Amino acid sequence: MSNTYIRWFEEVGMDDVSEVGGKNASLGEMYQQLTAQGVRVPNGFAVTAEAYRTVLDANNAWPLLHEALDGLNPDNVKDLQTRGAKARAIVAACKLPQDLQNQIVGHYTQLKEQYGDDVSLAVRSSATAEDSPEASFAGQNDTYLNISSDQALLDAYRRCLVSNFTDRSIHYKFDNHFDYFKVDLCVVIMKMVRSDIGASGVMFSLDTETGFKDVVFINSALGLGENIVQGTIDPDSFYVHKPTFEKGFRTVLKRRLGKKEQKMIFTDTLNTDSIAVEYTGNIDTTEAEQQHFSITDEDVMVLADYAIKVENHYSKQQGQHKPMDMEWAKDGLDGHIYMVQARPETVESQKSGNVLKIYHLNSRSTVLAKGQAVGTRIGAGKVRVINDVKNLAEFQPGEVLVTETTTPDWEPVMKTASAIVTNHGGRTCHAAIVSRELGIPAIVGTDNGADILTNGTEITVSCAEGEIGNVYEGLLKFNIEETDLSHLPATKTKIMMNLANPDQAFGLASLPVDGIGLARMEFIINEYIKAHPMALVHPEKLDDQTRLSIANISMAFTDPVDFFVKTLSEGVATIAAAVYPKPCVVRMSDFKSNEYASLLGGKPFEPIESNPMIGFRGAARYSHPAYAEGFALECKAMKRVRDEMGFDNVILMIPFCRRISEGEKVLMTMAKNGLKRGDNGLQIYVMCEIPNNVILIDEFSKLFDGFSIGSNDLTQLTLGVDRDSEIVAFDFDERDEGVKQMIKLAVDGARRNQKHSGICGQGPSDYPEIAEFLVKIGIDSISLTADTVLKTIKHVVELEKQIKANQK
Incomplete structure (x- = not known):
């Protein structure tokens, strides 16, 4: 034997x-x-x-x-x-x-x-x-x-x-x-592992779409894991930030509730050739199962711990960083989570060199379908809808494959597609895995892509706009920006990035910036929370329909307040993670009253103003009885980001602070809500966007750790031009000599008081001559939109060379 x-x-x-x-x-x-x-x-x-x-x-x-x-x-x-x-x-x-x-x-x-x-x-x-x-x-x-x-x-x-x-x-x-x-x-x-009565999923020790190496990405669903692999359901997803996890912080960085319409279980035993073989099948999940996450935050922490240990072991064994692709299962009998597979990640880990490729759409058209983006590329072609493997021979190379879902049998035609669109699946389903390996843009989980897209229709599939992929009507032109990052020298003037959308954070993490100069929490509130903070605190002031809408969007959380705090904190933390441990300046909310009123449940809490641009906004709101409880939620979320999630690189910033007394009141309010300047290294900046901020900069310097010049509002208030008015838009110009003089006074004042000076307005992104002016007056940092970062770095390098040569 x-x-x-x-x-x-x-x-x-x-x-x-x-x-x-x-x-x-x-x-x-x-x-x-x-x-x-x-x-x-x-x-x-x-x-x-x-x-x-x-x-x-x-x-x-x-x-x-x-x-x-x-x-x-x-x-x-x-x-x-x-x-x-x-x-x-x-x-x-x-x-x-x-x-x-x-x-x-x-x-x-x-x-x-x-x-x-x-x-x-x-x-x-x-x-x-x-x-x-x-x-x-x-x-x-x-x-x-x-x-x-x-x-x-x-x-x-x-x-x-x-x-x-x-x-x-x-x-x-x-x-x-x-x-x-x-x-x-x-x-x-x-x-x-009896995950048929538990949960299961896959996870990667990096972000699968961008190659961002500082996170563990976890997909989870109820029942056996085949549904996730096949892409027949939309799973829950979670991210955990590895550097802060290894420092002892145990929180989810980011989460997304999937639909999880079905779960695969053992449904019967079939007799095949007189031999019993267990038969698996899908059953519909209950409404309660769909409305809640399939695993707990504690489970997510166990999985992150496993993923980091697996990656560390294989990396040590191979003598180099080794991202891993893993499968796991939670046993419904003993409650334990088991690793059932680990293999090298086969796409991002194989990329070599330090060349950054960024895809840009030159124009946009009608959006026909949306789903989860796979990769960061753009593809275009004619639609070919195929919903049965028997019809694969109909597919022509260069077409966009549109289908309910794919299986490994589809791979011979997938590799010839210009792009792939599926109704079902998450970012670790078969279609996503193969598309990634092939370098083909794919959008999965559109729900209705295969139903509304018809054969022969020309479409553009864009995965270059964050985690949400868009199917556009027509063949749109796009370009690919390639930059060899290894040849970009460092600049004396710190180049930072403005970023509001957490979904774009990991895709932009490879940009050679010195941090985030402006993270706007309004985007997170508007896109992910959608509800007015005060409406969450005072549901009794809302009508029944609004209360029901808020209950629906917050159903996966303990209560609406928990929903607000976790969603806002995780959105901000995701942006901070992209540059960690470099600084990330987060501006507290700066909605105008008309913008706040447009949020779900907002109207009962907002005044009607004829000119909201210079009305009840920014610092004036934070301790005012009409918004103090809403600001307390913002503070609770930011305290969670820094103290519970571990992102001590987050610097908080106060917008539109008109007077010294207002600044003092804001700092007292923040301290009362657990955000005391200096505690746990907390720095608090103030926006320098009102002429009074410049005039009294020595006094403001006693209260705040730094200044970020908001060129939009500073231009508006220096020139007396409503920047929302189309009639006098021609008079709104950040390049005006008066505006430039105000900026110089602000930079000089910050330097005189040994405080940080930066700019986060639109000016330097739009006008290279403003960036040149800022470098010459010695500003500490310039924060730009992502699409202008690289060209500005190159420009600043040349400017600093000229300045150095002139000094000699």
Whole structure:
């Protein structure tokens, strides 16, 4: 009897891929090396490559397989389907040698001794070329779950061997230059984690769309994990920030509630050839399950801990940073979370060089559909709607593939698409994984893309605008900006970035900036919270319909106040994470009264003003009885960002502070709400945007740690021009000599008082000559819109060279 057919997990590691396949090797590696660190891995054993070869040798299958597959053209779909079926029939007819059967059943008996007689098994394929840095083999071969008898186990093993020759697996090997006959099919046999009555998902130790390495990205759903991989549901998603987590802060950085319309469970037992095989199927989730997250924040922290430990182990083993792609499952019986797969991430980790590519749409048109963006690229072409694998031959290269969802069988045509749009799925579904590997823009989870887009329609698929991808009508022109970051020298004048949208934060994290000079919380309130803060505190002042709307948007949280605090804090923290530990200046809310009134439930709490631009805004609101409770929520969220989430790089900034007494009152109010200047290193800046801020800058310097010049309002109030008025818009010019003199006085005053001076208005983004002026007067920092950062850095480098030369 051979002893090389079976290896326990504790006997194998990453050096054994050629013997046990990628999945077995990784499970063994984690079981051996990480269980002592608290990472739970279910025990099991590998059925080896030698066993696979022995089965085919004993049944004289090799010549028959060559006859079936030699000369195959995998790009000919019909030829692939015909020959693949022949190959599968050959392997299916193979009988398992008795000594192999005895060893498999014997090891199952030993697992029962460890876990109890009622333990069931997961039987999973593990190819010897699988989970390499170049190719994930995700979803190429078969898996059988909840196996609980000797005969069902042997049958599941044989079925896994057959799946080495599925059409999708054959084509994947061809695409990745593997010999069909030299990729051996090993099999994982392990304790079944009962996620069918728990939850499961996938996670990555980086952001899959942007390559941002400082986060763990987690997808989660109820039931078995196949729904997430197949893209049949919209899962929950979570981010955790690794640097602050490793400092001891245990909070979710960002979350998104998925629809989770269905969950996959074990629904029945089928008899196939008189052998019991567990049957899985989807059932609809309840309204309550859809309205709440599938895992708790504590679960998310466990998963982040696992992901960081797995990444650290593999990185140390490889001698370089090694981002990981992982699968996990939460057992509904014991409540524990287990790692069930880990492999190298195969897209972002393979990118080399330090060249930044940014895609820009030159124009926009009608948005036909929206969904989750995969990648950051743009693609365009004619629509081809395909909802059945039988119709794949209709697809023409260069078209946009539009479908309900994709499976590995679709890959032969996916690689020829200009873009992909699916109704269902999240950012870790099959369509997303393959699109990423192929470098094709994709939008998943549109709900209705395959229903409203029709064959032949010309569309543009844009994933270059943040996490939400847009399908635009027509073929829109776009350009690609490429910058070699390794050749950008540092500037004396700090170049910072204005950023309001958390969804764009990770995509812009690679820009070589010195921090965020202006993060506007109004965007987060308007786009993600949508409700007036006072409406959340005083629901009794609202009508029934408004109360119901607020209940609907906050249903996944403890209450509406919890919804506001967590959503605002996580939005701000996401922006701060993009530049951590560099500074991130966050401006407290600066809505005007008419803008506040347009929020859900806002009208009962806002005055009607004839000129809101110079009315009840900024610092005047914060301690006023009409808004003090709303400002307290803002303070609570910012305290959470700094003290609970660990983002001590956040600097707070007060807008539109008219008078010294107003500044003093604001600081007292903030301190009362837990944000005392100096505590935990808290700095508080003030916007310098009112002439009085410039005139009394020495006095304002006694209250605040720095100044950020708001050129828009400073121009408005210096020139006496309402910047909202179209009639006198021609008189609004930041380049006016009077405005420039006010800016110079502000910079000089800040320097005189040894306070930071910066500018975050639109002027330097729009006009290079203003940036030049600012450098010459010695401002500390210039904060710009993301699209002007790179060209301004290059411009400032040349300016500083000239200034230095002139000084000599």
